[in-house]
Amino acid sequence: MLTEDMRNIVNNAREAGWILEPAAKRLLSLAGLMVPDFTLAASAQEAVAAANKIGYPVVVKVVSAKILHKSEAGGVVVGVQSDSQLSNIYEKLSALDGFAGLLVEEMLPGIELIVGAKVDFQFGPVILLGIGGTGVEIYQDTAIRMAPLSEKDVPAMIAGLKGAELLSGFRGAEPVSVPALTRLMLAFSALALDLENDIESIDLNPVKCSGARCVVADARIMLKGDDDV
Amino acid sequence: MDYRPLLNPQTIAVIGVSLTNDRHPANVIYNKIHLRYPVKVYPVNPKGGRLQRDRVYEDISRIPGKIDLAVVVARAEFVPDILQSCIQNGVGGATVISGGFAEIGRQDLQDKLVEIARAADFPFIGPNCLGIYAPNRFDTFFLPGERLVRPEAGSVAMVSQSGGVLVDQMVKFAEQGVGLSLAVSIGNKALIRELDLLEYLAADDDTRVITFYVEGFARNEGRRFVQLADRVSKPIIVLKAGKTAAGRRAVSSHTASLAGDYRVFSEVMAQHGIVEARDEYELVSFCEALSCYQTAIAGRVGIISVSGGHGALVSDVCTAHGLTLANLSEQTRRRIRGNLSPSVRPIASLANPIDLTGSALDEDFVAAASGLSSSPEVDAVILLLLPYSPGISMDLGARLSYVLRREGKPLVAYVPHQEKYRMLIEGFELNNVPVSDSIEGAVLMVEAIRRCKKC
Numbered sequence: 001m002l003t004e005d006m007r008n009i010v011n012n013a014r015e016a017g018w019i020l021e022p023a024a025k026r027l028l029s030l031a032g033l034m035v036p037d038f039t040l041a042a043s044a045q046e047a048v049a050a051a052n053k054i055g056y057p058v059v060v061k062v063v064s065a066k067i068l069h070k071s072e073a074g075g076v077v078v079g080v081q082s083d084s085q086l087s088n089i090y091e092k093l094s095a096l097d098g099f100a101g102l103l104v105e106e107m108l109p110g111i112e113l114i115v116g117a118k119v120d121f122q123f124g125p126v127i128l129l130g131i132g133g134t135g136v137e138i139y140q141d142t143a144i145r146m147a148p149l150s151e152k153d154v155p156a157m158i159a160g161l162k163g164a165e166l167l168s169g170f171r172g173a174e175p176v177s178v179p180a181l182t183r184l185m186l187a188f189s190a191l192a193l194d195l196e197n198d199i200e201s202i203d204l205n206p207v208k209c210s211g212a213r214c215v216v217a218d219a220r221i222m223l224k225g226d227d228d229v
Numbered sequence: 230m231d232y233r234p235l236l237n238p239q240t241i242a243v244i245g246v247s248l249t250n251d252r253h254p255a256n257v258i259y260n261k262i263h264l265r266y267p268v269k270v271y272p273v274n275p276k277g278g279r280l281q282r283d284r285v286y287e288d289i290s291r292i293p294g295k296i297d298l299a300v301v302v303a304r305a306e307f308v309p310d311i312l313q314s315c316i317q318n319g320v321g322g323a324t325v326i327s328g329g330f331a332e333i334g335r336q337d338l339q340d341k342l343v344e345i346a347r348a349a350d351f352p353f354i355g356p357n358c359l360g361i362y363a364p365n366r367f368d369t370f371f372l373p374g375e376r377l378v379r380p381e382a383g384s385v386a387m388v389s390q391s392g393g394v395l396v397d398q399m400v401k402f403a404e405q406g407v408g409l410s411l412a413v414s415i416g417n418k419a420l421i422r423e424l425d426l427l428e429y430l431a432a433d434d435d436t437r438v439i440t441f442y443v444e445g446f447a448r449n450e451g452r453r454f455v456q457l458a459d460r461v462s463k464p465i466i467v468l469k470a471g472k473t474a475a476g477r478r479a480v481s482s483h484t485a486s487l488a489g490d491y492r493v494f495s496e497v498m499a500q501h502g503i504v505e506a507r508d509e510y511e512l513v514s515f516c517e518a519l520s521c522y523q524t525a526i527a528g529r530v531g532i533i534s535v536s537g538g539h540g541a542l543v544s545d546v547c548t549a550h551g552l553t554l555a556n557l558s559e560q561t562r563r564r565i566r567g568n569l570s571p572s573v574r575p576i577a578s579l580a581n582p583i584d585l586t587g588s589a590l591d592e593d594f595v596a597a598a599s600g601l602s603s604s605p606e607v608d609a610v611i612l613l614l615l616p617y618s619p620g621i622s623m624d625l626g627a628r629l630s631y632v633l634r635r636e637g638k639p640l641v642a643y644v645p646h647q648e649k650y651r652m653l654i655e656g657f658e659l660n661n662v663p664v665s666d667s668i669e670g671a672v673l674m675v676e677a678i679r680r681c682k683k684c
Contacts, residue, residue: 018481068481116484120493122451128488136483144488144496146452153500201482222482 002194006030010198010223016065019221022103027221028204031194032187034215038105044090048083050104057081059105060089061218066098068220071134073097079107108217110210111166111176115185117147117192118201119224125192129154129185131163132206139163149189154182167209174211184214200224230352232421232429234321236361236411238297239268242289242320244311245303245327246272246280254326254371255302256280261374266367271296289318297321300360300369305329308356309341316349324369325355331417332357339419346420358416359392362399364409372396383408384437385516386430388423390415390444391470394509398442401513404646405665406658407520410435422447424454431461438519440466440512451494455501464519464681465503468512469494502682511673517663518674522639523684526608529555530675531601532582534613535589539668540582543613543643546672552679554581555607565600569593590620591628598629602636609639609675613668616650626656626664633662639678643671 002010009027013019019027025035039050040063051058062075070076075096080086090102114132119125123146130142143157155178158164169175184207192202200222208217241262247253251260255272259280262270272280277287286292289299289311299315301308305327315323330339339356346353354360360369364382370392380402387402389395392414402409410433413426423441430439439461446454458465472491498505504519506512530552534540544554562579569577569585573593578584583601585593594612601610612629614621626642633640642657644650646666657664665671678684 114483114487116482116488118482118484118488118493120451120488121448121490122446123455123493123497124449124452126488126493126497128484130487137486140487142487142492144493145500146455146497201485201488203482203484205483220482222485 003030010195013221013223017223017225018068019223020063020065020100021061021219022063024219024221025216028188028191028216028219031191033184033191033204034213036105036108036215036217038103040101041090041104042101044087047086047090047102047104051080051083051086054104054106057107058086059107059217060086060093061103061105062093062096062099063101063103064096064098065100067096070218105217108208108210108215110208110214111173112206112217113181113209113214114142114203114205115188115207115216116201116203116205117188117199119196119199125189125196127185127189127192129157129161131161131166136205147189147192149185151182151186154178154185157185176209177211177213180212180214181209184216198223230350230425232322232352232425234297235323235352235354236363236413236429238321238367240294240296241268241270241298241300241367242273242286242292242296243270243300243302244273244289245301246274246285248274248276248278248280248285253302255300257371257373258300258302258326258369262367265374266365268367289314289320295319295321299323301325301327302371303327305335305338305356309338309345312342312345312351312353316345316351320351322351323353324358324360325353326358326360326369326371327355328357330356330419339417343419352421353419354413354421355416356419359395359414361414362395362409362412370396378403381406381408382410384410384435384520385440386411386433386436386438387440387442388413388415388426388430389442390418391442392416394442394470398509398512401509402516405513405517406654407513407517410437422450424450424457427454427457427461427465431463436463437523438464438466438516440468440516442468442470444470451497455497455503458501458503462683464523464683466506466512466515466519466677467498467503468506468509504677504680510670514665514670514673515677517665518639518641518677519681519684521661521663522678523681524637524639524678525681525684526639526678528552528675528679529606529608531555531557531604531607531610532613533585533594533597533601533610534582535585535587535615535618536613537578537584539613539615540584543611543668543672544582546669547611547675550672550676552672552675555604557581557604558606561600561604561606565597568596568600587618588620589618591622591625594621594625595628595632598632598640599636602632602638602640607638609641609678611671611675612640612642613671614642614644614653616644616653623652624656626653626658626662627660630657630660630662639675641665641671641674643668
């Protein structure tokens with residue numbers, strides 16, 4: 001069930017039609033998913049302070065209601081190393097359309113997955129797991145299940161991916177924690193069912209998954225438009 | 230709702246027969262039921278009169294005795310009143326063949342039928358459909374019997390949104406020796422839909438395999454369909470049309486773009502143990518295989534052939550369909566070789582695929598099939614039979630089916646479907662060994678058994 005806080009996040013985003021990243025992550029965190037440490041900075045000074053608290057390197061991302069695909073707009077920089085570099089980036093990104101602050105986040109280890117939800121016309125909420133990152137639509141390597149997921153669905157979904165080997169310790173890399181991914185997917189499946197009447201789709205992309213944990217590095221929640229109801 | 234009178238009627242009224250036009254759909258239906266099926270049928274037309282020396286009833290109320298099924302072939306605007314009259318006269322159910330409803334924009338007229346039927350708990354199929362085909366019992370197809378290719382009675386039920394697809398599929402069933410328990414064309418599926426028939430067929434003793442041709446489900450209906458399927462113990466096979474629906478609106482998220490309508494359909498079916506056939510040929514092979522075998526298997530196949538070329542071809546097809554060739558143990562090979570006939574023993578190749586050569590006799594096939602069936606490294610046996618060489622008798626099908634029954638492992642055969650080999654083929658099929666007329670078809674049958682989660 002959605003708590004009042006969660007319900008408020010959804011309601012406040014109705015006009016925009018989608019939930020911006022900081023709010024989306026708050027909602028996910030309330031639903032029991034792991035999100036990275038982040039600060040929403042309103043000035044270069046705030047950004048630098050946040051980065052020093054988190055520790056370099058950091059990831060920074062533009063927050064703007066006008067920018068749905070942040071990477072395409074040049075609004076994401078990963079691996080920021082220093083105060084001066086961060087200040088320069090702040091100047092540049094603050095010029096982007098609809099700029100409403102800069103997210104400063106810890107750099108997460110692990111491989112990039114996409115975890116998604118969609119309210120399907122025939123089947124209701126369905127959950128997607130795939131190889132993530134900016135190339136998702138090129139690889140199109142995904143598995144889909146109708147929600148609610150059961151615990152055994154998650155390993156089966158992983159096994160159904162062409163890139164399954166990437167998760168199991170490819171070329172000496174650390175294998176992804178299947179229990180951590182399962183916890184995230186089950187919490188997400190429950191959230192998708194709770195939001196069935198509110199959302200059109202959700203992208204958690206990427207979810208960074210390592211041997212220790214799976215963390216939602218970016219999230220976009222598309223709300224249902226009036227014409228969909 | 231009780232569907233039994235509708236789907237298993239003893240008495241039928243055909244409403245809308247013509248007194249002047251023998252080729253009217255209602256007359257075709259009346260004639261075939263009257264002349265060929267073990268049910269009592271009555272023609273109805275408000276004008277009354279006589280049809281080939283039989284009385285035409287002015288109204289359903291005039292018919293003596295209770296009517297189980299009314300077949301309605303009247304103009305769309307008359308159908309609501311006809312349904313009312315059926316209900317008032319205690320008819321068990323109706324098949325509305327007539328078109329002229331939602332498919333031409335008269336949703337209102339169709340909604341009226343549903344409203345009338347729901348209020349009285351009255352089941353009807355259609356409108357705009359061919360209705361029901363139950364081999365040897367009755368059918369409501371307005372296609373003359375001599376034009377239909379009629380499958381035998383059997384254990385496969387098929388529900389189709391499209392009547393045309395159903396009739397075409399029946400031709401393929403008949404060609405491949407797949408028997409039908411019931412076929413229903415549900416047309417506009419105004420009241421009775423896939424879900425209702427799934428529930429009925431799940432409990433129907435004559436049906437062992439349930440298949441659907443689906444164009445699309447209503448909102449959330451797919452969810453209810455798979456949830457019901459979870460509770461059904463019989464294999465369910467689905468063929469979906471509209472896999473490449475064009476004109477989808479632009480989507481704003483990766484998930485919406487990656488999880489298109491058909492991808493979701495296909496993966497959710499698999500998640501719930503429903504076997505999806507990619508095309509009509511797969512559908513026939515799957516039906517044939519699952520009506521014969523419902524044993525869960527892994528995918529290790531043993532192959533028997535009389536030609537190295539066929540062995541190589543079938544190996545490729547197996548691999549393409551996710552099946553693997555079993556590694557035969559030394560013990561298995563020794564046992565098979567020991568039972569081969571003296572002329573074949575030195576020349577047969579017993580690496581899987583087994584090549585018995587063109588000199589093979591019936592007993593060599595029996596030896597190879599027994600050896601593979603009883604070997605723990607084999608899950609299913611594919612037999613490629615080229616009946617051209619003189620050592621093969623017409624009794625081989627029946628003989629091999631005994632081997633199969635003893636060992637309980639699925640055996641499927643490829644035999645060229647030529648009229649002169651009919652007896653050989655029937656020897657297999659009548660003894661529950663499915664036969665395909667193509668190598669790919671034989672492999673598809675094994676694939677179906679492997680994919681059947683309910684087996």
